[in-house]
Amino acid sequence: MKTLGGVPRWVVVIACVGAAFILLPLVAIISRVNWSQFIPLITSQESVAALVLSLKTAGISTLLCLVFGVPVALVLARTRFPGQRVVRALVLLPLVLPPVVAGIALLYTFGRQGLLGSTFTFLGIQIAFSTTAVILAETFVAIPFLILSLEGALRTAGSKYEVVAATLGASPTVVLWRVTLPLIAPALISGAILSFARALGEFGATITFAGSLQGVTQTLPLDIYLQLETNPDAAVAMSLVLVAVSIIVVGLAHRGANPELFRP
Amino acid sequence: MTLTLDARVASRGADLSLTVEAGETVAVLGANGAGKSTMLGLLAGLVRPDSGSGVLDGETLFGPGVWVPPHRRGVSLLAQEALLFPHLSVLENVAFGPRSSGVGSPASRARALAWLAEVDATEFASRRPAQLSGGQAQRVAIARALATEPKLLLLDEPMAALDVTVVPALRAVLKRVLAGRTAIIVTHDVVDAFTLADRVIVIDGGRVIDSGPTRQVLQHPRTPFAAALVGLNLLPDGRTVAPSDVTVSTSARAGAVAGTVDGIETRGDLVRVRVGDLAADLAPARFADLGLAPGDRVWLNY
Amino acid sequence: MKKIAITAIVVGLALGATACSAATPASTPSATKTSAALTGTIQVYGAASLTAAFTELAIDFEKANPGVTVTNTFNGSSTLVTQIQNGAPADVFASADTVNMEKLSTSGLVAGTPDVFATNTMEIVVPKGNPAKITDFADLAKSGVKTVVCAASVPCGAAALALEKLTGVTISPVSQELAVTGVLSKVSSGEADAGLVYVTDVKGALPAGQVEGVTFTESPQVVNTYPIVALKNSKNPRVAQALVDYITGKTGQALLKADGFGKP
Numbered sequence: 121m122k123t124l125g126g127v128p129r130w131v132v133v134i135a136c137v138g139a140a141f142i143l144l145p146l147v148a149i150i151s152r153v154n155w156s157q158f159i160p161l162i163t164s165q166e167s168v169a170a171l172v173l174s175l176k177t178a179g180i181s182t183l184l185c186l187v188f189g190v191p192v193a194l195v196l197a198r199t200r201f202p203g204q205r206v207v208r209a210l211v212l213l214p215l216v217l218p219p220v221v222a223g224i225a226l227l228y229t230f231g232r233q234g235l236l237g238s239t240f241t242f243l244g245i246q247i248a249f250s251t252t253a254v255i256l257a258e259t260f261v262a263i264p265f266l267i268l269s270l271e272g273a274l275r276t277a278g279s280k281y282e283v284v285a286a287t288l289g290a291s292p293t294v295v296l297w298r299v300t301l302p303l304i305a306p307a308l309i310s311g312a313i314l315s316f317a318r319a320l321g322e323f324g325a326t327i328t329f330a331g332s333l334q335g336v337t338q339t340l341p342l343d344i345y346l347q348l349e350t351n352p353d354a355a356v357a358m359s360l361v362l363v364a365v366s367i368i369v370v371g372l373a374h375r376g377a378n379p380e381l382f383r384p
Numbered sequence: 385m386t387l388t389l390d391a392r393v394a395s396r397g398a399d400l401s402l403t404v405e406a407g408e409t410v411a412v413l414g415a416n417g418a419g420k421s422t423m424l425g426l427l428a429g430l431v432r433p434d435s436g437s438g439v440l441d442g443e444t445l446f447g448p449g450v451w452v453p454p455h456r457r458g459v460s461l462l463a464q465e466a467l468l469f470p471h472l473s474v475l476e477n478v479a480f481g482p483r484s485s486g487v488g489s490p491a492s493r494a495r496a497l498a499w500l501a502e503v504d505a506t507e508f509a510s511r512r513p514a515q516l517s518g519g520q521a522q523r524v525a526i527a528r529a530l531a532t533e534p535k536l537l538l539l540d541e542p543m544a545a546l547d548v549t550v551v552p553a554l555r556a557v558l559k560r561v562l563a564g565r566t567a568i569i570v571t572h573d574v575v576d577a578f579t580l581a582d583r584v585i586v587i588d589g590g591r592v593i594d595s596g597p598t599r600q601v602l603q604h605p606r607t608p609f610a611a612a613l614v615g616l617n618l619l620p621d622g623r624t625v626a627p628s629d630v631t632v633s634t635s636a637r638a639g640a641v642a643g644t645v646d647g648i649e650t651r652g653d654l655v656r657v658r659v660g661d662l663a664a665d666l667a668p669a670r671f672a673d674l675g676l677a678p679g680d681r682v683w684l685n686y
Numbered sequence: 687m688k689k690i691a692i693t694a695i696v697v698g699l700a701l702g703a704t705a706c707s708a709a710t711p712a713s714t715p716s717a718t719k720t721s722a723a724l725t726g727t728i729q730v731y732g733a734a735s736l737t738a739a740f741t742e743l744a745i746d747f748e749k750a751n752p753g754v755t756v757t758n759t760f761n762g763s764s765t766l767v768t769q770i771q772n773g774a775p776a777d778v779f780a781s782a783d784t785v786n787m788e789k790l791s792t793s794g795l796v797a798g799t800p801d802v803f804a805t806n807t808m809e810i811v812v813p814k815g816n817p818a819k820i821t822d823f824a825d826l827a828k829s830g831v832k833t834v835v836c837a838a839s840v841p842c843g844a845a846a847l848a849l850e851k852l853t854g855v856t857i858s859p860v861s862q863e864l865a866v867t868g869v870l871s872k873v874s875s876g877e878a879d880a881g882l883v884y885v886t887d888v889k890g891a892l893p894a895g896q897v898e899g900v901t902f903t904e905s906p907q908v909v910n911t912y913p914i915v916a917l918k919n920s921k922n923p924r925v926a927q928a929l930v931d932y933i934t935g936k937t938g939q940a941l942l943k944a945d946g947f948g949k950p
Contacts, residue, residue: 233876248877249832249860280467286454287428287461289532290484295455298480302471331834331861331872338862346864349764350839 146363153360154353161357169335170343171361177251177339178319181258185266185315190308192263193270194300198279208271215264222260223328230256231329253330254337258319265318266311273307274300313373317366387536387566391426391436391446398422398590404536406441409567411581411598413574415609419590420570424538427568428461429454441535455484460534464545466521468513474524475500475509481532499527503557519550523557530561537562539569543576555579574602574613586610608661617662617686630664630686632657634674640683645676659684725753726922728929729775731766732758733782733912734865735806735842735884739945740780746941747932754925762840762865770795770917777920778929780912782806783841787913797923800913803934805948807909808845809885810900811873818879823902826880827855834869834878837862841910842869846882848908873897884910889946909948 124132154161161167196208214222228234230247240247247253281303285295301308323341330337332346340362347355390401398419404410414420425431427438429445429452437447444450445457460481468477478496483489500506503523513521522542529537542558543551555576562569562580569580577584577598584601586594586609594607604624605611611618617625633640643659650656655671657664659682666674676682732740737760744756759766759776763786770776771793779796780803781787787800812820818831826833835857836843843862850857860878863869869881874896888899914933916926932938934950943949 227875227877231875231877280463280465281469283430283454284461284463284467285469285480285484287457287459287538288481288484288528289455289458290480291455292453294484298484299469303469305471327864327868328871331868332837332863333859333861342864346837346839348768349762349864352768 149356149359149363152356154357157353158357158360161354162361164354166334166343166347167354167358167361170338170340170358173251173254173335173338174320174340177254177258178316178322180255181262181319182312182316184255184259185263185319186308186312188259189263189266189311189315190270190301193267193274194296196267197271197274211267212264214261215268217261219261219322219324219326220328223257223325226253226257226260226325226329248329249331249333249337251336254322254326254339257325257329258322261322261325262315262318265314269307269311269314270304273304277303310373313369317369317373320362320365320369387427387438387440389423389427389436389438391433391438393422393426393431393590394434396422396431396590400426400587400590400592402585402592404566404568406566407564408582409562409565409569409580411577411584412568412570412587413572413577413584413610413613414587418587420587421540422590423587424461424540424568424570427457427536428459428538429457458532458535459538460529460532460536461538461540462525462529462542464541466513466516466518466525468516468521468524468528470513472513473509474505474511474513474516477513477524478528478531481528485532495531496527499531500524502530502561503527517550518546519554522546522554526557526561535566537565537567539567539571541570541572544572577602577613584610612663619686625686627656627663627665628654630662630684632659632664632666632674632676633683633685634676634680635683637683637685640685642681642683645678645680645682647678648676657682662686723753724751724925724928726925727755727757728777728920728922728925729757729759730778730780730929731770731774731776732760732780733763733766733841734760734867735782735886736760736780736912739804739886739942739947742945743933743938743941746937747929750932751925751928756929764789764840775919775921776917777922777926778914778916780914780933782910782912783844784911784913786841787915790915795918796915797918797920797927798916800915801930801934802911802950803914803938804912804942804950805909806884806886806912806946807905807948808842808849808882809888809905810902811870811881811883811888811897812879812900813873813876814896814898816898816900817876820880820900822900823849823853823904824855826882827857832860832877832879833857834861834863834872834881835859836866836869836882837864840865842866842882842884845908845910849882849904852907853904870897886946911950912947 192211196204196211229236230240230253231237232241232248247256281299282295285299290298321341322339323345326337326339327342332338332342340358344355344358344362347358386406387404388402392399396419400419400423402423412420412423422431426433427445432451433446438445440458445452468474469480472480475493475496478499479492482492482495487495497506497509500509503526505520505523505527508516508520508524516524543554546554559579569576571577581598583596584598585592586601586607588607588609594601594610601610602614605614605616605618606622608618611624615627617627617630619625636642643662645657645659647658648655651665653668654665655668657666657671657676662684664684730740730744740758740760744758748754748756763781763783766779767786767789770779770790779790790796791800810820810823810826812818820826820831825831835846838844838847861872863872866883866887869883870887872878873881885899888897914930916923916930920926
């Protein structure tokens with residue numbers, strides 16, 4: 121028997137119920153899988169197209185999250201400016217915003233009638249109903265995960281190593297690449313993986329903003345939702361695929377968050 | 385390579401001026417919060433002054449309308465903690481400065497190896513900082529600071545965080561590398577001042593209150609702080625007297641100064657009794673005979 | 687992430703179902719025995735395209751029968767069938783097509799034979815002002831026209847597909863939405879130039895004045911039929927059947943006609 125480590129027995133009981141609440145639905149999905157048809161179901165042209173599109177868009181979104189999220193986290197953690205608290209709160213808003221609201225907001229920003237829509241139309245770029253729209257939607261909902269994880273890591277790490285690097289003659293850019301980023305590498309990795317996972321699961325903002333078309337905007341979650349109407353076996357099979365991908369992603373994030381590197 | 389500093393930082397209540405001649409090592413003494421860190425910060429470019437200027441080797445570091453960022457000052461800072469970059473090997477740490485200033489990789493490594501040899505740390509070259517002891521890490525940090533070939537080296541209590549057993553060896557290393565180098569060392573340890581510094585300045589309340597050749601300042605202290613550093617009592621008339629030469633009694637005597645016991649501490653085989661600004665060292669037996677406790681009225685003779 | 691949400695919904699529905707059936711005041715024994723007056727609460731599960739009409743019908747029915755409360759649940763027909771099959775506490779089900787009604791009949795969950803109570807045809811919906819100048823069905827396939835349809839697996843998508851077959855016009859949609867409401871919102875926001883929806887959707891489009899309907903000659907040839915039935919597991923079969931009779935009767939039919947539905 122493992123020890124309870126001073127945790128009251130009743131807390132353990134509630135914890136078991138809580139864990140079961142999370143795990144049972146996963147078991148339920150697995151129990152519903154039509155195993156004899158599993159391989160044909162997940163290798164159907166529609167499913168593969170959705171999976172490939174999902175992985176592609178989530179991958180590109182993660183890159184965009186890094187490109188824009190790292191600077192945002194740096195500015196939030198290392199500089200001081202008026203209204204900083206407000207900016208931080210707003211930047212993290214997509215985290216708590218219902219995805220469908222995010223979709224509407226994006227529609228009114230990048231849509232044909234949107235804030236920037238006429239600019240893009242002028243440039244000959246059509247965003248609505250394109251894979252770009254999916255990527256924008258996914259980036260929008262995923263980027264707070266990266267910013268949150270990085271900003272925390274930057275604050276914990278402090279700036280003492282950066283100060284030393286500067287007095288050794290390193291310019292701010294060199295300090296960023298050779299000291300700051302390597303020091304927060306674990307948070308960078310786990311943040312990127314979390315963003316990828318969030319992007320992979322995006323549904324509401326995508327259906328609202330990007331629509332649904334096989335191979336272009338119909339990502340795995342959209343495909344699963346649609347399949348549920350007509351071909352529940354396929355929906356369940358694809359759900360299991362998404363569960364598997366998510367488990368791998370969560371596992372990687374745990375590894376990425378290994379604090380080994382932080383020990384002096 | 386003359387350094388002149390004359391700056392004010394209102395938020396820290398500092399008004400500091402200082403001159404360091406080329407090749408001179410100056411020790412900065414002062415109580416906590418006296419303004420020593422502010423002085424180093426001003427020189428390293430980590431603290432912005434409200435007014436004043438700093439000139440190193442003819443080049444203005446800061447002044448009216450001028451602000452040179454830390455990485456272009458040619459000023460290296462060695463802190464209490466070694467702060468070696470944990471993600472780089474020892475060799476890469478030492479090569480960091482030269483690499484950052486644009487020296488090629490092979491040349492940087494060669495320079496790093498030379499400096500590691502200078503501080504007797506060649507054997508650690510391929511190790512990670514986490515595998516070093518505090519003293520070893522600080523030696524590497526010295527090599528790293530010097531590998532940038534700074535015009536001015538700042539040392540902020542470089543041995544304060546180390547195990548006392550490794551301090552003498554590190555002090556010897558510092559004595560070697562600081563010879564003929566323009567440097568400022570902040571310290572609490574009077575031994576550092578005697579061994580490493582040509583000159584001493586004393587800071588209190590954000591101002592330089594005393595300055596001069598090490599022996600002159602410390603052997604004939606003019607401030608209570610400097611006197612306390614060398615273990616002497618500074619008397620109101622400017623004379624100094626050793627605590628062991630002060631006698632204590634519990635009854636009034638001719639020529640004695642009255643006071644109240646503020647503190648009692650054991651120092652090796654002696655007991656030090658503090659009365660106001662004065663300290664008296666008593667043999668334990670004598671201390672027991674007097675039966676002193678804080679708050680007692682006593683009379684001192686010296 | 688979505689798969690978890692879907693599972694959670696299923697779990698939630700199951701829990702909700704138990705809670706509701708326990709909490710339903712149902713028909714008190716005394717009431718059913720003593721008089722012919724109808725009392726109690728019933729739940730109607732109706733196809734999404736019936737939203738406006740059934741909301742009105744429920745109010746009228748409640749006025750005519752003061753002891754009765756009617757709650758409506760609207761969703762895609764196939765989603766509703768899945769929910770009823772999983773024990774949702776529905777008393778009446780109205781489908782937008784015969785296929786889904788048959789699914790429920792096959793499961794043995796219906797009481798009696800479903801009655802067709804309305805028909806619906808397709809219409810082109812365009813943003814206000816008809817910017818792409820759509821005048822007939824063939825215009826939907828013109829290059830440069832962004833057309834949105836329903837996915838083939840939902841009834842409005844099946845109807846669109848039937849129209850394409852009939853006219854020989856092949857539409858390349860920019861999005862295949864999961865529900866007819868998705869088509870409407872993409873058009874009303876101006877993102878799409880045209881969409882295919884039910885006649886009744888154009889009429890009942892809520893952002894009034896945002897969209898216009900464009901009728902086309904082939905429209906009457908593809909007709910959706912709406913069957914309705916009382917359900918076997920109803921706790922209040924008398925009221926359920928009364929509502930079905932009301933809808934198929936004179937008053938109900940007049941109301942449906944006013945909303946744009948065709949005769950059975």
